[in-house]
Amino acid sequence: xxxxxxxxxxxxxCGYVYDPAVGESMNTVLPGTSFTDLPEAWVCPxxxxxxxxxxxxx
Amino acid sequence: xxxxxxxxxxxxxxxxEIPPLFIGERANSNGSKKxxxxxxxxxxxxxxxxxxxxxxxxxxxxxxxTAYAGRDEMTDLTTLVRLCAGGLKAPLMIDSTTxxxxxxxxxxxxxxxxxxxxxxxxxxxxxxxxxxxxxKYGAAVVALTIDELGMAMTADDKLRVARAIHAIAVDExxxxxxxxxxDCLTFTVGSGDKTLRDAALxxxxxxxxIKAELPGCLTVLGxxxxxxGLAPAARRLLNSVFLHEAVAAGLDxxxxxxxxxxxxxxxxxxxxxxxxxxxHNRQEDGEKDALMRFIDHFSGASSxxxxxxxxxARPHEQQLFHKVLNGDKxxxxxxxxxxxxxxxxxxxxxxxxxxxxxxxxxxxxxxxxLLPFVLQSAEVMKASVTxxxxxxxxxxxxxxxxxxxxxxxGDVHDIGxxxxxxxxxxxxxxxxNIGIKVPAETVIEKARELQVDLIGLSGLLVKSAxxxxxxxxxxxxxxxxxxxxxxxxxxxxxxxxxxxxxxxSGPVVYCSDAFAGLKAVREFEExxxxxxxYDSAAxxxxxxxxxxxxxxxxTNLVPAPPFIGLRYVQDIDPAKLFPLVNAQALFRGRWxxxxxxxxxxxxxxxxxxxxxxxxxxxxxxxxEKGWIQPRVAYGYFRCHAKEDSLHVEADGREYTxxxxxxxxxxxxxxxxxxxSAEEGGDVAGFFVVTIGAQIGKETNRLYQENAYHDYLxxxxxxxxxxxxxxxxWHGVMRRELSIxxxxxxxxxxxxxxxxGSRYGFGYPxxxxxxxxxxxxxxxxxxxxxxxxxxxxxxxxxxxxxxIVVHHPQAKYFAV
Numbered sequence: 001x002x003x004x005x006x007x008x009x010x011x012x013x014c015g016y017v018y019d020p021a022v023g024e025s026m027n028t029v030l031p032g033t034s035f036t037d038l039p040e041a042w043v044c045p046x047x048x049x050x051x052x053x054x055x056x057x058x
Numbered sequence: 059x060x061x062x063x064x065x066x067x068x069x070x071x072x073x074x075e076i077p078p079l080f081i082g083e084r085a086n087s088n089g090s091k092k093x094x095x096x097x098x099x100x101x102x103x104x105x106x107x108x109x110x111x112x113x114x115x116x117x118x119x120x121x122x123x124t125a126y127a128g129r130d131e132m133t134d135l136t137t138l139v140r141l142c143a144g145g146l147k148a149p150l151m152i153d154s155t156t157x158x159x160x161x162x163x164x165x166x167x168x169x170x171x172x173x174x175x176x177x178x179x180x181x182x183x184x185x186x187x188x189x190x191x192x193x194k195y196g197a198a199v200v201a202l203t204i205d206e207l208g209m210a211m212t213a214d215d216k217l218r219v220a221r222a223i224h225a226i227a228v229d230e231x232x233x234x235x236x237x238x239x240x241d242c243l244t245f246t247v248g249s250g251d252k253t254l255r256d257a258a259l260x261x262x263x264x265x266x267x268i269k270a271e272l273p274g275c276l277t278v279l280g281x282x283x284x285x286x287g288l289a290p291a292a293r294r295l296l297n298s299v300f301l302h303e304a305v306a307a308g309l310d311x312x313x314x315x316x317x318x319x320x321x322x323x324x325x326x327x328x329x330x331x332x333x334x335x336x337x338h339n340r341q342e343d344g345e346k347d348a349l350m351r352f353i354d355h356f357s358g359a360s361s362x363x364x365x366x367x368x369x370x371a372r373p374h375e376q377q378l379f380h381k382v383l384n385g386d387k388x389x390x391x392x393x394x395x396x397x398x399x400x401x402x403x404x405x406x407x408x409x410x411x412x413x414x415x416x417x418x419x420x421x422x423x424x425x426x427x428l429l430p431f432v433l434q435s436a437e438v439m440k441a442s443v444t445x446x447x448x449x450x451x452x453x454x455x456x457x458x459x460x461x462x463x464x465x466x467x468g469d470v471h472d473i474g475x476x477x478x479x480x481x482x483x484x485x486x487x488x489x490x491n492i493g494i495k496v497p498a499e500t501v502i503e504k505a506r507e508l509q510v511d512l513i514g515l516s517g518l519l520v521k522s523a524x525x526x527x528x529x530x531x532x533x534x535x536x537x538x539x540x541x542x543x544x545x546x547x548x549x550x551x552x553x554x555x556x557x558x559x560x561x562x563s564g565p566v567v568y569c570s571d572a573f574a575g576l577k578a579v580r581e582f583e584e585x586x587x588x589x590x591x592y593d594s595a596a597x598x599x600x601x602x603x604x605x606x607x608x609x610x611x612x613t614n615l616v617p618a619p620p621f622i623g624l625r626y627v628q629d630i631d632p633a634k635l636f637p638l639v640n641a642q643a644l645f646r647g648r649w650x651x652x653x654x655x656x657x658x659x660x661x662x663x664x665x666x667x668x669x670x671x672x673x674x675x676x677x678x679x680x681x682e683k684g685w686i687q688p689r690v691a692y693g694y695f696r697c698h699a700k701e702d703s704l705h706v707e708a709d710g711r712e713y714t715x716x717x718x719x720x721x722x723x724x725x726x727x728x729x730x731x732x733x734s735a736e737e738g739g740d741v742a743g744f745f746v747v748t749i750g751a752q753i754g755k756e757t758n759r760l761y762q763e764n765a766y767h768d769y770l771x772x773x774x775x776x777x778x779x780x781x782x783x784x785x786x787w788h789g790v791m792r793r794e795l796s797i798x799x800x801x802x803x804x805x806x807x808x809x810x811x812x813x814g815s816r817y818g819f820g821y822p823x824x825x826x827x828x829x830x831x832x833x834x835x836x837x838x839x840x841x842x843x844x845x846x847x848x849x850x851x852x853x854x855x856x857x858x859x860x861i862v863v864h865h866p867q868a869k870y871f872a873v
Binding site for chain 1: 598599600601603604605640641642643646647652653654658804805808809810822870872
């Protein structure tokens with residue numbers, strides 16, 4: 001597992017944190033999916049912001 | 059307990075989680091000319107301001123020194139200690155060599171201070187007196203490695219003197235090791251003096267050994283001596299690199315001008331290497347010595363630093379360019395007066411200021427400059443133009459592209475439009491900002507009258523997007539053909555391309571932010587501005603997050619509200635709201651302090667040093683000035699669902715809320731969460747909350763005064779505090795309904811870790827504000843000062859409304 005596989009990202013618009021260890025059920029993202037591997041169309045499950053609105057957290 | 063110092067207001071750990079502890083050095087009569095002049099003028103208030111400014115720039119502790127020939131140090135320092143005790147959040151470092159003065163200051167200071175400093179220069183007389191005073195009043199002490207032989211030059215001597223001081227201070231006077239901060243002193247590596255070539259290494263070694271051999275003791279260092287005698291621009295770089303090295307060696311605290319310390323990542327690898335070679339006295343065979351290479355390397359002075367001495371050595375054109383780049387307004391008037399002797403004002407604008415702003419925009423585009431700093435640059439631009447205007451010819455600037463800006467009918471949001479105004483007008487364009495809630499007729503009339511080249515329309519909510527779409531045919535019929543730029547949170551390129559472009563004869567362009575607007579204006583000037591296009595085949599359809607199960611439980615219990623009907627609440631303490639403010643959304647989203655290319659540590663430094671202090675300052679000021687006046691209109695009402703509508707009983711009649719339904723699976727609608735009449739009916743909560751109109755007035759005042767940066771900050775703050783009030787009141791209502799109240803943190807609010815949901819009107823589950831029509835009839839928020847615009851937006855802007863749903867499966871969704 002490389003570093004990017006476990007890096008968490010935070011939504012600049014609402015503060016939601018995407019954690020690869022948890023995945024994200026609202027968009028049916030399985031645990032173990034790194035942020036960079038999320039589908040292009042993925043949006044924040046809380047506020048619908050797109051991935052470019054996310055900052056690397058760790 | 060971790061060693062710390064304290065003011066009346068807060069304790070500060072001496073060993074910061076991310077070292078070093080920054081001690082501001084500018085409130086010093088020997089180190090700062092400005093401070094000295096204020097002191098000589100007996101202007102203590104302004105002296106205090108220098109201390110406060112450093113705090114705002116990230117200093118954890120403020121050094122205060124008033125010693126100056128001809129002044130009464132006792133009066134000066136005790137007066138300022140009293141002032142700082144009340145006016146400064148950061149703890150003080152009392153900087154004096156006179157034991158009587160130190161004792162007097164410690165006696166009156168209502169916290170735990172640091173004394174700067176003791177040494178063994180006099181063989182051990184003063185040190186005992188000061189240590190006993192420190193022991194008595196519970197202060198920490200800076201100990202300089204100086205004895206009768208003078209300043210210790212080598213690591214061996216530094217350690218030797220430190221041991222001798224330790225013996226007196228700890229063993230004899232009873233101070234604890236953690237009360238001592240050893241200052242190993244440093245000498246310049248910039249003089250060319252051969253005996254000082256390894257000065258940096260001796261100091262780094264000294265820090266390392268004191269930390270190892272005098273366990274528990276701390277270290278401190280005045281970093282800037284290392285570069286004494288070198289060119290100012292290069293000094294700043296060398297100081298920053300040296301500080302980094304010293305921290306790596308174990309330095310706990312640094313006495314610095316926090317404004318002049320650069321994050322390591324802002325220094326190029328090449329610059330860093332030249333600095334490291336000089337500090338480590340590295341020289342390869344056949345190479346010039348490290349100092350010569352250092353001086354050669356920085357002789358071009360192409361760095362972007364803003365050292366004041368360096369500034370004056372630079373051509374004035376460049377100075378002005380860099381003032382814009384760095385958002386620095388100091389001395390602008392003098393500089394422009396000099397430039398006016400050689401250039402026409404319009405040339406200063408077009409050839410220096412506009413290119414500087416263009417560069418700022420490019421840096422923003424590359425993610426190298428954050429929005430708050432862009433606004434500070436724009437402030438310098440604006441201030442410069444204001445200073446130049448009296449000297450300009452009447453028709454100067456007539457050739458500039460003219461842009462009309464308006465927020466559309468019924469929409470009260472003006473932050474987006476105003477940011478576009480700031481960016482465009484400070485890039486040399488002529489902007490006519492005609493305000494908010496502007497009807498299409500007025501836009502058309504003004505566009506003709508002012509003969510504008512482009513029109514920019516803005517609006518935040520979904521309704522405003524519709525207004526734009528529907529008013530474009532009116533523009534076309536009026537014969538307008540100038541390009542129309544559209545901006546707003548509810549717009550998408552798809553909506554603009556498919557629903558707006560066909561309604562108008564000229565180009566219609568989607569702009570995602572102010573810089574996209576700037577880009578569009580430039581394309582217009584180059585004759586290549588085109589309508590937004592949308593290729594549905596190539597485009598990625600954003601996902602629609604949300605629950606996938608469609609089976610809603612119909613057997614859930616209906617909670618018993620404490621009352622049925624309406625209540626007003628006006629006595630909420632604003633301080634209760636701050637813990638619920640979503641600081642991440644505020645800092646990153648509203649304020650634009652994104653992490654970008656910064657490392658985690660650099661970002662932490664930015665947040666801890668700049669953003670968090672600013673946030674706390676806004677909290678204090680807004681409470682102190684009464685800018686936040688939380689008021690709530692809320693209630694619980696019997697209701698029942700019928701298909702997509704919720705029928706609410708209030709005042710003896712029935713009000714209908716028609717909610718939209720998702721067009722695809724799982725086809726949710728807010729009404730689904732409520733029981734039908736056949737199921738026995740239900741209870742719905744509603745609220746309208748506001749923090750009042752005052753903060754909006756204050757925000758507007760900042761905009762009018764061209765304080766762009768503060769304007770963005772206060773506006774973002776007001777939006778998030780409003781949201782915190784909604785969060786707070788939703789919690790109150792959950793408690794009243796006994797469906798689980800307290801959140802463990804803000805994150806819990808973000809991810810809805812509670813039963814039920816609040817759906818804000820105008821937001822994804824219910825974008826249409828027409829529901830306000832019914833809501834206002836029975837919740838009557840006019841009683842707490844809230845009114846509606848013609849398209850159902852609430853005034854003041856810092857107001858939010860929601861329906862509170864108790865159904866356990868209710869969570870956010872988007873229609």
